[in-house]
Amino acid sequence: MSEIRLTKVAVDEVAPNRRRGGDIRVLLSPKTVGSTSGFMGVAYLQPGEHFVEHYHPYSEEFMYVVRGTVVARVDGGQEIVLRPGEGMMVPKTVKHRVENRGDEEACMVFHASPLAPRPDLGHVDTEQSATEHAGHARPAGDAAAGSPR
Numbered sequence: 418m419s420e421i422r423l424t425k426v427a428v429d430e431v432a433p434n435r436r437r438g439g440d441i442r443v444l445l446s447p448k449t450v451g452s453t454s455g456f457m458g459v460a461y462l463q464p465g466e467h468f469v470e471h472y473h474p475y476s477e478e479f480m481y482v483v484r485g486t487v488v489a490r491v492d493g494g495q496e497i498v499l500r501p502g503e504g505m506m507v508p509k510t511v512k513h514r515v516e517n518r519g520d521e522e523a524c525m526v527f528h529a530s531p532l533a534p535r536p537d538l539g540h541v542d543t544e545q546s547a548t549e550h551a552g553h554a555r556p557a558g559d560a561a562a563g564s565p566r
Contacts, residue, residue: 424450428459437542438468439517447532455530462487462517462525470514470544475533478507480515485523490514499525512543 426449431442439462443449446456455476460468462485470490480489481504489497489505491513497505507513517523533539 439466455528455532457528460525460527462523464517464520467516469542470512471540471542472510472512473529474510476529477509479528480505481526483524485521486519487523488516488518
């Protein structure tokens with residue numbers, strides 16, 4: 418019997434991605450651990466920060482709040498408040514935006530599955546980020562703009 422090789426990834430080993438707001442760190446992905454069914458990470462939002470509205474054409478996204486409180490605005494209208502110990506699933510193709518309206522840092526764990534056929538197809542922004550407002554626009558779904566692969 419051959420030995421199974423497992424890889425662990427610490428949050429401090431992953432560079433923060435701030436292109437879509439907040440601090441997103443993809444820990445477990447095809448790139449980091451060779452996953453084939455999805456990716457997982459941790460996201461941080463300071464008070465007043467948000468992740469831009471987006472959707473995933475091929476994936477469901479699971480969110481679990483560890484610390485703080487976030488508001489998930491779904492399909493541009495419905496708002497769902499998530500507190501520590503609470504989670505939700507956003508179905509494929511459903512637009513969502515996550516905001517920290519509280520006065521402390523929010524920390525959440527996220528997982529998306531299944532993977533898109535190509536990294537550049539996995540995430541579609543439907544609003545501009547602060548970076549894009551500053552003149553550094555990236556096309557929606559751009560693999561360089563935060564794909565987990």
